[in-house]
Amino acid sequence: MENEFVEANGEKIYFIIHRKNIKNINLKVSIDKKVSLSIPTKMPLNKAKEFVEKKANWIKKQKDFYDTFAEQKERLTFESGDTIYLLGKQYKMKIIANNKNDIIINNKYIEIHIKEKYIENKKYIRKVYETWLKQYALRIFEELVINYQKHLKKYNVKLPKIEIRQMKARWGSCIPTNNKIIFNLSLIKTPICCIEYVVLHELAHFKHQNHSKSFYNFITILMPDWKERKKILDQDFIGVV
Numbered sequence: 001m002e003n004e005f006v007e008a009n010g011e012k013i014y015f016i017i018h019r020k021n022i023k024n025i026n027l028k029v030s031i032d033k034k035v036s037l038s039i040p041t042k043m044p045l046n047k048a049k050e051f052v053e054k055k056a057n058w059i060k061k062q063k064d065f066y067d068t069f070a071e072q073k074e075r076l077t078f079e080s081g082d083t084i085y086l087l088g089k090q091y092k093m094k095i096i097a098n099n100k101n102d103i104i105i106n107n108k109y110i111e112i113h114i115k116e117k118y119i120e121n122k123k124y125i126r127k128v129y130e131t132w133l134k135q136y137a138l139r140i141f142e143e144l145v146i147n148y149q150k151h152l153k154k155y156n157v158k159l160p161k162i163e164i165r166q167m168k169a170r171w172g173s174c175i176p177t178n179n180k181i182i183f184n185l186s187l188i189k190t191p192i193c194c195i196e197y198v199v200l201h202e203l204a205h206f207k208h209q210n211h212s213k214s215f216y217n218f219i220t221i222l223m224p225d226w227k228e229r230k231k232i233l234d235q236d237f238i239g240v241v
Contacts, residue, residue: 006049008056015052019043022213025051028234029062030169062234078125084110087140088191095125103132134164137188144199145181151222157206171233172198174205190233197229 002017015035025048026038039048052059076082082093091110098113105111118124141162149159160179167173167184174181181202187195200223208215219226 002045004045004049006052006056008053009060013052013056013059017045017048027051027055027059029059033063034169035059076126078112078122078129085189086110086136087188088194095119101128103129133188134185137164137183137185138162140188140192140195141183141199144196145203148196148200148203148222152203152207155207157203160203160206172202174202174209176206176209179206193229194233197223197226197233200226 002019003014004017005012005014007013013035015037018036018038019041020038022038022040025040025043028036028038030036035052037048037052039051076084076093078093078095080093080095084091084093086105091105091108094106094109094111096111096113097116097119099115100113101115102113103110104113112125112129114125114128141164145162146159149157158179160174160181163180163182164185165182166186167182171184171187172181181199183198183202187198200219204215204219204222208218223229
């Protein structure tokens, strides 16, 4: 692993180089805005730097996206009219006084029904919403994990435990020793095709505990269009979450 930087458009771009037994260069900007570059083992450093310089605008676009991602979460004031993203779709929040707490997805609205005595208590409304969101995400993730695990039974992949957290740097994480998959709660904001890709990606790690060629060949067999789904997460999913 090598730490390097280049200057482009008047700014320094810091990145990490991973030399691997591969033919093509792979560039990635993670959710925490760290830039990593996977290159063939014998590629000269200057060639790697030239590649990063050429991709400077794309890297900035990715970082701007993640800034927007963070800002979007902060824009939730828990007042009617707030924008909410769920499964790749945009909704408007509607706060409604009621005799019990409930959350209903109704066309283009997410209706948050709150006991009347708490209707002005934004912390309370936030707690009700976040509890619901985690339960909603768990239900979606569990259904997809169960479905894809059925296809992986013949590879001795067991049904794992599922945990949901807010994570800064990744959409999901697999812990084979505990037979557990951890999903980023923010993943529920992305389209279902993206969630399916992350689910399969993490399940596949129970068979291949690395990102080798065998790992990606294995995913390709089960999901031939995984690169297009990943692209939505890595590049095209701008302004949606």
